[in-house]
Amino acid sequence: MRITLDNPAAAPQPANGYYSQVARVELAGGGALLYLSGQVADGVGLAEQSRGVFETIDALLKAHGATLADVINIRTYLTDITRLPEYGAVRARYLTGTPPTSMTFEVSRLFRPEALIEIEVVAAVPAARGPE
Known part of the structure; x- marks a missing residue:
């Protein structure tokens, strides 16, 4: 097994530089799993931040030959769970196929005080596709 961090x-760089945004785990027989660190985005409201996060996730996936359609698991951290429908409307525009497995949590705060949402994903990249 080979792991690449x-x-x-092509994507915004980590704010503090102390972590890798993508861990690529090559699978026996081809293909890979991509584990993306939690992503936050600038923006005034939840919808704007959610769109920014999905755009960053999309860029990270594309850099490794994947798309949002390859996402198999998503974990969402919201500072206000009552706003789940607002986030869900944005998510539905980006994840349009069969929904991935999912967990959503309400948290008291995120590492950036202005952040309302943080999202991390796992994606499965078919053997025919690799990093760009």
Whole structure:
């Protein structure tokens, strides 16, 4: 098994530089699993931040030959669970196929005080596709 840790140039770089945004685990027989660190985004409201997060996730996935359609698990951290429908409307525009497995948590705060949402995903990349 080979594991590659990466901060693709095509996506915003980690704020503090102390972590990798993507862990790529090569699978026997081809293909890979991508584990993405939790992502936050600038924005005034939850919908704007959610769109920014999905755009960053999309860029990270594309850097490794994957798309949002390859997401198999998503974990969402919201500072206000009552806003789940607002987030869900944005999510539905980005994850349009069969929904991935999912967990959603309400948290008292995130590492950036202005952040309302943080999302992490796992994606399965088919053997025919690799990093760009």
